[in-house]
Amino acid sequence: MSESTPSLRERHRTRTLAEIHQAALELVGECGYGDTAVEAIAERAGVSRRTFFNYYPSKEAAVLGTTTPRISDAARERFLDTSTGDEFARTVRLFMDVLRDATGPPQLTAQRYELVENNPELKRSVGMHINTVESLVVSTVMEQPAHGPTPRSEETSHAFVLLAGAVIKFAFRTNTHLATTLDDDAVQRALDHAIGVFRTALKEIS
Template identity: 45%
Template sequence: MQTHVIGARERQRRLISGELHEAALSLVEEHGFSETTVDDIAARAGVARRTFFNHYAVKEDAVLGMTVPQVTDEAVETFRTSAADEFTRIVRLFHTVMSTGTGPTHTYARRRALASVHPELRRRILDYVMGTERRIREVLCCADQTHSSATSEALVMLAGTVLRYTFARHPEAAGSPDQTLLDDAVARATETFRTAMEELR
């Protein structure tokens, strides 16, 4: 098995991102979202304001630990070569891409609690999901598809709904460091939606 070696610069980048995320979480928990500023977060993390923007685009992203979702060549290749049915492959691709930019599992419960009381954070999560949808649609447009663009768009949006359902029904899986637990929860949710769609026919 090939081991991915993380260089010193990347380790430092991740360390600072994590410190900014923790600072943002703590400050919002202590003082509220509106009362917390980017300057406050940078100061708590011990970095300059400009360093904050090297890691996060906006304050909401620091609180949620979110970065721009990435579509890797490996994820696209897995999508194209998997023997699973198309809908399952789209859900898996959506899950893989979305996971590249979500916050760390050990802060999931805290992020979830804050998002439940701060609409700004909920809106940012929705923006993130919609951004992921756009990236998945780009992959589908480049792949050999038999569906119309409208059908492909509907499948991508449904895949996003499957994941939201998973996180709502199985928060313990979403916040677990055990990736298998989350993968299993996503697979069960996919089957639940498939059954529901079959029953509507």
């Protein structure tokens, strides 16, 4: 199954999100988080205040580059394509796809990390964002029939997705360039390695 090619509308959305996010990061760097206003971000990005709120719900979201998590057509296709891996591997990839889609461009990751470190109040928002991504992935996984004699419970599905999130966290910690790469093959290799490490660890405790 081939992945969907982003439509013109989708490419415009991605570009505008990135431009507003870039403007927000620049202004925070110049003026500080507390002294950066939505109006200034919109002006720097060349959009109206109304357009700003069509893309980001708040100044905080624009600064962090976070948008409402969603399952894109491409991510859903990849998850449903059984030729791309077993159910757990596909769940890990789905989690990663949703997370990357709902977060600013990888090339701005270093600036976001620095911002969060300098503004601890933003860490809670980052945690809540990841929790929202997790919940969406859980609901998507639960829509699919589990392989086994009995359906997977909501509790087990949640544990399944939490483990997928742990794999991603491990991959990021062991590959410091993963968060900033645009190379999808490199992302997949890192995830495959992390999945292998977790499979080995789980065998030892099973």
